[in-house]
Amino acid sequence: MHTAQSSEPRPHGDPTTITPASAYQVHLPAFEGPLDLLLQLIEREKLDISTISLAHVAEEFLAYIRELAMIEAEALADFLVVAAKLVWIKSRLLVPQPAAASAEEEEEDPGEALARQLREYKRFKEAAAALRALEEAGRHTYPRVAPPPELARRLDSSSITLADLLAAAGTAFRALPPPASPDRIVAPFIVTIADQIALIRRATGGNRTITFRSLLQGTQHRLEIIVTLLAVLELIKRGQLIASQDGLFGEIVIQPMAGVEITANGEPREA
CATH class of the missing domain: 1.10.10.580 (Structural maintenance of chromosome 1. Chain E)
Incomplete structure (x- = not known):
């Protein structure tokens, strides 16, 4: 019988690593341990799925969630997805399939299909964890604002003479309004x-x-x-x-x- 030794540490990246969603423990004659490990053993062809009672697994899971005050939606969704795949695989093994007309028409092996989907699922979970870690790290950082670009001066003043500057200053001064008389009293604007x-x-x-x-x-x-x-x-x-x-x-x-x-x-x- 396959059992899971949860007290034994497992290196990161090991295919039998138990995820946080695997708190639910399966107790079967052929296996005892978390549901994740059961799937990994089937993936590595170390356990025959025909020896697994899926009805017993479902009954144990229902009893497990009844004992909990609250269950995470993610853990429940993980169980439903995996249970549906196990039911489909076992039904394919129990129901005779018609012979393929040729080698090209042979369908993918159910065990290999599950293994491929589990590998894809694991990659997505790792990517989601990495994105979540980046988001958490970004909350304690501040972006560095680039300094404004230095614009090159395009005004060519080499041909401007002192007479040109005096003429421009005279034009500007003549456009100014005449200064107010120092004797003029500016009354405040009053409206009632x-x-x-x-x-x-x-x-x-x-x-x-x-x-x-x-x-x-x-x-x-x-x-x-x-x-x-x-x-x-x-x-x-x-x-x-x-x-x-x-x-x-x-x-x-x-x-x-x-x-x-x-x-x-x-x-x-x-x-």
């Missing part, structure tokens, strides 16, 4: 909510419908835009205006509230 409320009332006089964009025509300062918006909100709060917008970033439409009439001089009154 009351001023903008009066502006809005005049614009909506006669119950006209306007847009917020039209109120901003001719504005030259960001503060004026902010105060105009505050004035609109204040009139909405007072129940004198309503504002609507069809969609995000759409035009804001402003009109007097129903029942409130804005006179021509901009004063509200009950309709």
